[in-house]
Amino acid sequence: MSQTGYIPEKKTSDDVYILSALVEDKPGVLFRVTNLFRARNFNIESITVGYSESSDLSRMTITTRSDDRTLDQLVKQLRKLIDVVEVRVLNKSNTVYRELALIKMNAQDPTSRAEITNLASVFRGKILDIDKFTLTVEITGTPSKIDAFRNLVSDFGVVQLARTGVSALPRGAA
Amino acid sequence: MKGAEALMRSLEKEGVDIVFGLPGGANLPIYDALVDAKIRHILVRHEQSAAHMADGYARTKRRAGVCFATSGPGATNLITGIATAYADSSPMVAVTGQVPLEMIGKDAFQETDIIGIANPCTKYTFQPRKAIEIPETVKKGFYIAESGRPGPVLIDIPKDVQQDIQDIEFPDLIKVRGYNPAIESDLSTIGKATELLLAAQRPIIMSGGGVILAGAFSELEVLAELLMAPVVTTFKGKGSFPENHPLAMGPIGMHGHAEANKIILEADCILAIGARFSDRSVGRFDEFGKGMNIIHMDIDPAEIGKNKTVDVAIVGDVKSSMKTMIKFLNKKMVKHGTEENSWLQRRKELIDYYTESIKDYPRDLTARKVLKKLREVLPNNAIVTTEVGQCQMWTSLHFDVISPGTFFSSTGLGTMGFGFPAAIGAKAARQNVPVVDIAGDGSFNMSENSLAVSVLENLPVIVVLLNNYMLGMVAQWQRTFYNRRYEGVHLHNCPDYAKIADAYGAQGIKVQSISELENGIRSALKSNLATVIDIPIDPEEDVYPFVAPGTGLKDMIVGS
Ligand SMILES: Cc1ncc(C[n+]2csc(CCOP(=O)(O)OP(=O)(O)O)c2C)c(N)n1
Numbered sequence: 001m002s003q004t005g006y007i008p009e010k011k012t013s014d015d016v017y018i019l020s021a022l023v024e025d026k027p028g029v030l031f032r033v034t035n036l037f038r039a040r041n042f043n044i045e046s047i048t049v050g051y052s053e054s055s056d057l058s059r060m061t062i063t064t065r066s067d068d069r070t071l072d073q074l075v076k077q078l079r080k081l082i083d084v085v086e087v088r089v090l091n092k093s094n095t096v097y098r099e100l101a102l103i104k105m106n107a108q109d110p111t112s113r114a115e116i117t118n119l120a121s122v123f124r125g126k127i128l129d130i131d132k133f134t135l136t137v138e139i140t141g142t143p144s145k146i147d148a149f150r151n152l153v154s155d156f157g158v159v160q161l162a163r164t165g166v167s168a169l170p171r172g173a174a
Numbered sequence: 175m176k177g178a179e180a181l182m183r184s185l186e187k188e189g190v191d192i193v194f195g196l197p198g199g200a201n202l203p204i205y206d207a208l209v210d211a212k213i214r215h216i217l218v219r220h221e222q223s224a225a226h227m228a229d230g231y232a233r234t235k236r237r238a239g240v241c242f243a244t245s246g247p248g249a250t251n252l253i254t255g256i257a258t259a260y261a262d263s264s265p266m267v268a269v270t271g272q273v274p275l276e277m278i279g280k281d282a283f284q285e286t287d288i289i290g291i292a293n294p295c296t297k298y299t300f301q302p303r304k305a306i307e308i309p310e311t312v313k314k315g316f317y318i319a320e321s322g323r324p325g326p327v328l329i330d331i332p333k334d335v336q337q338d339i340q341d342i343e344f345p346d347l348i349k350v351r352g353y354n355p356a357i358e359s360d361l362s363t364i365g366k367a368t369e370l371l372l373a374a375q376r377p378i379i380m381s382g383g384g385v386i387l388a389g390a391f392s393e394l395e396v397l398a399e400l401l402m403a404p405v406v407t408t409f410k411g412k413g414s415f416p417e418n419h420p421l422a423m424g425p426i427g428m429h430g431h432a433e434a435n436k437i438i439l440e441a442d443c444i445l446a447i448g449a450r451f452s453d454r455s456v457g458r459f460d461e462f463g464k465g466m467n468i469i470h471m472d473i474d475p476a477e478i479g480k481n482k483t484v485d486v487a488i489v490g491d492v493k494s495s496m497k498t499m500i501k502f503l504n505k506k507m508v509k510h511g512t513e514e515n516s517w518l519q520r521r522k523e524l525i526d527y528y529t530e531s532i533k534d535y536p537r538d539l540t541a542r543k544v545l546k547k548l549r550e551v552l553p554n555n556a557i558v559t560t561e562v563g564q565c566q567m568w569t570s571l572h573f574d575v576i577s578p579g580t581f582f583s584s585t586g587l588g589t590m591g592f593g594f595p596a597a598i599g600a601k602a603a604r605q606n607v608p609v610v611d612i613a614g615d616g617s618f619n620m621s622e623n624s625l626a627v628s629v630l631e632n633l634p635v636i637v638v639l640l641n642n643y644m645l646g647m648v649a650q651w652q653r654t655f656y657n658r659r660y661e662g663v664h665l666h667n668c669p670d671y672a673k674i675a676d677a678y679g680a681q682g683i684k685v686q687s688i689s690e691l692e693n694g695i696r697s698a699l700k701s702n703l704a705t706v707i708d709i710p711i712d713p714e715e716d717v718y719p720f721v722a723p724g725t726g727l728k729d730m731i732v733g734s
Binding site for chain 1: 289290293294297298299318350351352353474475476478479480483
């Protein structure tokens with residue numbers, strides 16, 4: 001996306017986009033970003049913030065569902081924020097992205113336990129915690145992989161669920 | 175040095191000669207430092223007016239205006255003025271006091287999260303946590319407020335930070351790494367735009383507030399004459415182009431000039447400069463500009479494609495983009511002039527048609543007559559501000575701005591009560607010219623206490639009060655869209671504004687005819703006293719033309 005902006009003629013239908021931003025590591029920055037999304041009616045599917053490669057910058061990964069035109073505005077409005085140093089729209093085919101989910105399920109009877117454990121291993125999940133009543137699994141992957149696991153185990157009864165949202169980086173030197 | 179002294183030195187270094195404000199517990203150290211500073215303080219009667227005064231000062235000088243307020247209610251009172259400046263991209267630095275650092279978050283007396291409140295209506299906010307941070311903060315604040323697309327910045331200083339004594343240094347250079355306002359406009363897009371404009375049969379220029387902010391007045395004139403393009407303005411752009419120029423068409427929009435609203439739809443190529451295609455200017459976004467090439471010059475990349483998809487975007491300082499375009503046009507040996515062609519004939523035809531067909535309201539004293547007379551009597555370099563409502567729209571329609579950059583109104587936020595304090599701020603910035611606020615009674619009521627400031631600080635402003643005893647614009651909508659079911663619009667000729675003026679030691683004049691009005695204005699100009707001229711007009715006088723909200727310019731209603 002160029003500085004002057006690529007503006008498609010027509011609004012396309014909604015799609016999920018991953019944005020990666022480097023922002024100043026100081027108080028209030030997350031507030032400014034989320035407030036922008038609220039004030040301008042942009043959608044946030046997930047947002048993650050943490051340390052980046054530079055000690056004074058944080059990396060924010062935002063997934064958003066929008067059409068091309070709204071995305072163009074969103075990127076420009078983000079760039080306009082003074083604490084936002086860089087914003088990129090990541091091309092999904094050339095990006096590595098992952099989400100982590102912790103899922104606590106009912107697992108009182110031994111057959112459910114065995115079944116969940118099997119499913120978890122198919123998904124390369126890890127059993128993190130187990131007690132008389134529940135079993136907690138960690139799954140890492142694309143959001144759709146996590147969705148798939150969640151659907152598979154829904155019959156057991158999901159007691160608690162925590163998802164981190166997507167973290168992403170472009171592949172190679174991109 | 176104390177933090178508060180560092181603040182004063184920093185402001186002096188920025189060339190600040192005047193601040194508008196009102197003190198309180200949390201900014202007492204700042205006021206103490208003000209005693210010894212080379213800065214004039216104008217004591218306001220309400221902090222909202224301090225912000226509007228700083229705004230009026232800023233628009234006149236094209237430099238950031240400065241206002242001070244204490245924490246809590248002082249700071250929240252500033253917000254309407256800050257939001258007004260933000261909506262109109264006016265540079266401002268607002269400095270608020272805050273409770274001491276260790277009290278923040280404890281719901282202390284007069285604590286308010288002003289950073290959180292101000293965030294959506296400022297370009298940036300700062301809260302220095304050590305006195306040594308103040309010089310850099312102020313320097314960054316002015317840089318951000320004044321560069322790129324200007325806007326307000328808020329600096330919230332906890333009281334202990336104002337008081338702290340530290341060894342303070344003043345930086346000469348600062349860098350804000352996430353902020354790059356100086357975008358070089360791309361020569362190839364300017365070239366492409368020039369081609370489109372030269373190929374056009376019916377080119378038009380739509381000049382917005384950005385032209386005024388950039389002070390690109392002579393560039394606009396040269397460009398219009400090279401292209402032989404009629405110039406319409408947005409309402410915010412009113413006064414970017416002399417309205418008596420042979421190519422001028424006046425403002426477009428909801429209450430734009432009929433001929434301007436008409437001609438823009440007939441153009442085949444539009445050069446929009448420093449304009450944002452707001453709903454008030456262009457009506458429905460989807461309808462506007464069909465079948466024409468749109469070229470958009472703006473300093474803010476986020477304005478490109480926000481409301482309107484355009485054919486060519488030129489991002490960068492509009493003044494330098496215009497200069498480059500002029501160079502390109504000169505190379506093509508385009509003739510300078512305003513000779514007739516069929517497009518310019520069409521311009522004339524439209525003006526003649528609407529001058530003929532739009533009749534004035536049938537009374538002796540009408541808004542139109544008042545404003546035409548005012549134009550006749552005022553020198554061209556006088557600064558005019560407006561309040562909000564019918565008074566504002568009548569000014570747009572009937573008061574021609576001749577000298578560029580002498581007209582200021584709250585066009586983005588539409589803040590009643592803006593005009594009078596903004597006029598005082600303008601007077602503070604340019605003391606040798608007359609300053610007039612064209613007001614409605616409802617709006618003037620909102621900031622009439624600034625009369626004290628106008629009188630005591632010797633910043634005389636003339637208030638031309640179009641008094642219809644009504645919140646007239648709202649009444650017009652209730653008449654038009656709600657079957658005359660009036661609610662909450664009658665002001666009942668209360669108070670008596672001439673007496674109010676008198677009570678403040680200003681000059682109050684009530685007039686009943688155009689000749690009395692003329693005498694009134696002349697005596698105000700001569701006496702150089704703060705003056706309120708109360709002019710009774712008919713409460714049923716409507717503003718026309720009218721483009722109803724949610725419709726397009728083509729749906730303009732020309733008269734009742
Ligand atoms: C602070 C504020 N409150 C309310 C409004 C809504 N409003 C717009 S125009 C108007 C009427 C203004 O009345 P007046 O100042 O008497 O001007 P007139 O329209 O009569 O010329 C009102 C209430 C506003 N623009 N600003």
